Amino acid sequence: MSQTSLQQPVVAGVVAALVGFTSSFAVVLAGLRAAGATDAEAASGLLALSVVFGLAMIGLSWRTRSPVTLAWSTPGAALLVSTGTVEGGWAAAVGSFVLTGVLLALTGLVPALGRLASAIPVPLAQAMLAGVLLQLCLAPFVALADSPGWVAPVVLVWLVAQRWLPRWAVPLALGAALVVIAVSALTTDVGVAAADLVPRVDPTTPTLTVAAVVGIAVPLTVVTMASQNVPGVAVMRSFGFTVPWRAAMVTTGAGTSVAGFLGGHAINLAALSAALAAGPEAGERSRRWVAGVSAGTSYLVLALVSGALVAVTATAPAGIVETVAGLALLTPFAAAVLGALSIERHRTSSVVTFLVAGSGMQVLGVGAAFWALVLGLAVRGVLERSGPVQEPTDEGDDGGTPPRP
Structure with missing residues (x-):
């Protein structure tokens, strides 16, 4: 493979990771x-996620000669924001992360479970x-009203870049x-300890509570499957690549469980990164698998700065981190709203589901995402005619049965 033929996929992989x-x-x-x-536990989770899916990406891309790209579950993280701390605290959350990994792996090992996971109406x-995304999407505007001096520059940079470099x-x-955090630190004399800049793991002994299983593990699995894994399959298919479904689900499930012990929440197929690594920008189609290896390697490098980023953002003015998070989720939020309301006869159940999920309500210690699905399905069953049943696609190249996007 010549240096010229390698340059495009290598660069595409680095860009995808960044x-x-x-x-x-x-x-x-x-x-x-x-x-x-805690900040130490969050830094450990980010480090674990980056390392685990970086290694998994390298292995899957090398083995399949396809640009298989993975990511942490961004909608799953938004779910954690909307759910908050469950009964049992952080240890119970870690237990639910480990269980989520088991459930994800089972969707690859047991085709019926994969179909069940995709049976929830789109x-x-x-x-x-x-x-789930609503509260974080509101955060930039709430923060802008509360701290305009700190937040306005961030929003302005995003707006200008959205116009010219989306x-x-x-x-x-x-x-x-x-930059805002650095200026704030200079004006308030807030420093960061050198020890906090060094990446390190902080394992947690997991526990399981009913609230964590029902309020985190179940909806986290559903959100990860519906909003990450299924679109990931679709993106790869659009560029002519077949995702090794069983291998991908078992790998990401096992990786989620391993990272879960160290504070990571969920690993899944990527969608945006997949488009960058599998598309024409990655060069000749037969060599785009190199972009997957390059992206995985880049994530291993980025993992080294995760602790430093957590330590630095811990000193941020109120609302800064939430502002960046909310801006990152505006496009997924718009797409989710459009998808929820696209079928007129199902709008009542969709609106109920949306409002319950966005309310942040907790009943019996269980968060709003679970009750949103329960009530949405109930309204759909009582008031609305059922839509067509989703069927699985043809078998993947390893015998898996990915659900139809």
């Missing part, structure tokens, strides 16, 4: 903190996702936020 990491870092950090993680899944809008907003 965009994926910087555009969703703030969301994942906010989610882990909301679930009860409008309801999108409505639940939109409700792919880099969120990474540039994160850069602006880091």
